[in-house]
Amino acid sequence: MQVEITREYIEQVEEAIERQDREFILSTMDEMHPADIITVLYELDANESRYVLDQLPAEIGAEILSDLDNDIRSEFLDKFTSEEIARYINLMHSDDAVDILNEQSVQRREEVIAHIDNNEQAAAILDLLHYEEDCAGGLMAKELIKVNLNWRVRQCIEEVRRQAERVARIYTVYVVDDRDKLLGRVSVKRLLLSKDDTQVKDIYSEDVIWIESYKSENEVVNMMQRYDLEAIPVVNIQGRLLGRITIDDVVDVMQEQAELSRQLMTGITENVEEDDSVLRISRARLPWLIIGMVGGLLAAHFMGFYEDDIALLPAIALFVPLITATGGNVGIQSSSIIIQTLSSNEVMFDNIAQRMLKVFLVALLNAFIISILVFSATYLFKQDFTLAMVVSVALFSVVMLASLMGTITPMILDRFGINPAVAAGPFITTANDLLGLAIYFGVAHLLYSL
């Protein structure tokens, strides 16, 4: 059911909570998707949300808790006892359960696990807790359907039926040997189309793409996108089937990565949203503003060496914004292109020399065009040949050097295992401001004293 959540409805819910009207909550939310109920909860305060959650069936509550925004969830769960959390954890998919446990303190985590009464679930969770959150192992869930190579179709369909309750989305049935080594897959469709006493080994396909548990989130995304997969099995180093990652989790990872890279590019250090507190947004934004400020003060200090030149020839100062802005723009463009290549993780046979040659040629062409334009404009505007030469020669050098810096910095960061997107934001801009000024005043000093 698709519902539109109106302000009136929120108000009705608030009134219903006030008068403890359980019926109103249950009857209106019965047909709602958990994602829509979450939208309603976000408009309520913590106590009101708690009241709503307590009225809903535990399965719906578990889905809601799985999908809540991390920050809000961890604040919200602080008011729950370990036993209450365990009751919901019991009903969750193992990957969501582990995400929630990872948000708790170590002591709290132990308490919650002790209260999980479904043994299979507890074992799955303990297993998943071993993996780092941002690797394939940390993304996978234990819920999947696997059948043995030697089973017959009848037994497989039996297994599908048995597991169907627990595994929300089947997608494919994995085929393993007696030691749980992943051998291939067989679709439910294929099982349906085969005779009951056919053996799995006669109908399964070896054509299965898997990923090792230690691979990074990024590799998971690339792999699932490259091969258009809706689920990917995760294996250990011996090829044993450990779990499965589904596309909905990968979509969330992609969204997070896109936001993260946008934030890195804009110099925001924490994951903030518009509805976070003033202090939090301010704190997330300050570090890069301060770095930019230090860069600006360094620029002032540096230009101080040329204060006499400026007094003599104030026209020089007029072109400072042109120089710094162009350096910044070119640097960000260059880093953006190389970061895209680095993150797409494509097989690249081109060697470094060839790539650098291309960077050099693009820079040369753009530097040439921009310099000619600026030379003409400055000459027309100031009627000063030397000044026009100084500005355009400096600009030419700035474009060349900013391209080089913008390309090399992300490559170096990537080599050292640092997210190269860091280099696309204020870092490149600040560095290029200083570089640009050094070139500009250097050229001015040189050409004017000729």
Next chain:
Amino acid sequence: MQVEITREYIEQVEEAIERQDREFILSTMDEMHPADIITVLYELDANESRYVLDQLPAEIGAEILSDLDNDIRSEFLDKFTSEEIARYINLMHSDDAVDILNEQSVQRREEVIAHIDNNEQAAAILDLLHYEEDCAGGLMAKELIKVNLNWRVRQCIEEVRRQAERVARIYTVYVVDDRDKLLGRVSVKRLLLSKDDTQVKDIYSEDVIWIESYKSENEVVNMMQRYDLEAIPVVNIQGRLLGRITIDDVVDVMQEQAELSRQLMTGITENVEEDDSVLRISRARLPWLIIGMVGGLLAAHFMGFYEDDIALLPAIALFVPLITATGGNVGIQSSSIIIQTLSSNEVMFDNIAQRMLKVFLVALLNAFIISILVFSATYLFKQDFTLAMVVSVALFSVVMLASLMGTITPMILDRFGINPAVAAGPFITTANDLLGLAIYFGVAHLLYSL
């Protein structure tokens, strides 16, 4: 099968093509995923790629053509006759077929359609060609499985079997009435678990989320992500089931959107990659560089009014990079936060006044901190109280105004239906440079003449 494509293998393929060794191509590519074959093709020239494609079974060829990068594909297909293209189109999913046809000229498109000998496919394509590419109708495929409300389970399973070949991923079976109106869904699992003569109307679920064909790409992405869907049915305004969008296409849309927004933020106007030609990369980057250049020249022109002040007090010029850089950083941070809110399309009940108050408070806090720091540094560094006052007061105003501009510009663009991410890049930076300089020199003129 997971293969690693080595340089040696590419060379072997090239040699095999040279000596027309069909066997080598077929035997080594037989087990390869089409996505891996594409990686090989990208390393070959057009004629070599054509040779490889001609050797492969037509079904594999169709998958490869579906997955090729648009630009490369449209160049590659220029060398094919309409009949040859139609042979592949026959074997594709309807959505991929339409994507390819949309890349052809109108005349060529007609020719290809005339050669499609599968009538069902031709009808599906003609239907899909009506929709704009970037709306739900343009993303959907006609392949799906639907059953009538009055059918029995036996007949449904029959239909699933019949359609299984044509529909790669079933996910769910849609339930419609006699007039094809979408009523709900029933899972294959559920069909399997039910008795053969049960009627669909007794087991189906009305709990289905659909989208109208005219909704935008962005709404499709938000919807599928919000409700964790792997497929969404598309209906017309009367609720008739038209087609289905699957998650793999949405993942591609998300990737494109992330790249597009990164490019908008960095002032690159076309979708370029590192392996595009020098001319193309250069052309994509120039427009914003020129806009930045014009901004820089305007700044020079503007500062020209204060040339005498600069000659008298060259220290003023030293802080120009600090002012412009801070204005740019603050502006980009502000626009980034508001763009995130706008694109996430969340229900927002907060009114504009409240949100502006928060923007104002964050700006005030950061402006205050930055100004105090800059005042202290400038005073220590220059021992000039008036100068320190001028720089810090100007900086304070710049932070406040840049925050406001960075927040309001994307909102205005969004209101006029322009992608607000346009405002996050060089546009905001250039505007803020000019704004910052105006404030700075205005303040300097005011405070010094006091």
